[in-house]
Amino acid sequence: MPKIDPNKPLPHIHSREIVAQSKFFRVERLDLEFSNGATREFERMAGGNRGAVMIVPMLDENTMVLIREYAAGTHSYQLGFPKGLIDPGETAIEAANRELQEEAGFAANELVELHKVSMAPTFFNANMTIVLARDLYPKQLEGDEPEPLEVIHWPLDNADALLAREDFVEARCIAALFLAQKWFKEQ
Known part of the structure; x- marks a missing residue:
């Protein structure tokens, strides 16, 4: 070591x-x-230190909920997990449940913090908490997206096909996928 x-x-x-x-x-x-x-x-x-969340929603032990949304940075539609900023006064868990409702139309009875990650810490003060959401039920909140997001169900045991897609490339989403797989293996 x-x-x-x-x-x-x-x-x-x-x-x-x-x-x-x-x-x-x-x-x-x-x-x-x-x-x-x-x-x-x-x-x-210069960051605002609010933090952000990314949610790996699970409909069941093998079915993830993904969203497809416009990414201005690459001027493309990207497949990934619901995510967003933590609002003032919210915990990461509260923000995760809110973002899940706004972006995917589900709320969760069980939310587990998996890990905190940062993006390019040499240049950004941007931290994100990866949260696993289970025991989902339909519940929609209005979000700030300019158009409805596509909601896609994807089998966790077919993660290799997801990783092979050209529209599933965000590093934080890939990290969240691996963290979720690790969590399930340890249960």
């Missing part, structure tokens, strides 16, 4: 400044000094 120093000091932030901003994003520049005296200027997306 490699030795990792848990007490290594974080770099000192000498200054921070917002250098670009849009309706959705803020870019922050940091002037840093590391413990060895090296200095660097980093840019990162």
Whole structure:
């Protein structure tokens, strides 16, 4: 096992400044000094620290619920799991149940936090809690999507075919799939 120093000091932030901003994003520049005296200027997306959730909904022990929605970043329709931001005052579990209702038309009686992941932590302060949802029942809440999302049922035991699809490529969805498979193997 490699030795990792848990007490290594974080770099000192000498200054921070917002250098670009849009309706959705803020870019922050940091002037840093590391413990060895090296200095660097980093840019990162300034996060709101609200966090997000991704839900792996299970209709039964082998049937996942996926959604297909427009992805502006790739200008394509992508297949994946329901996901969204945690609203102020919500827990990750509450947000997961709300997003599941808004995007897939189901609520869950059982929600289990599987793992927390981050996306490109060198540049983003964006954390996501992966949640497994079981004992589903139909319940729809109105969401903020511009068009109805397609809801697709997919067998967990056919995950290889899902991974082979050109429209199931988001890294967080792939991680969520593997975490769900691991959870079921350990039960």
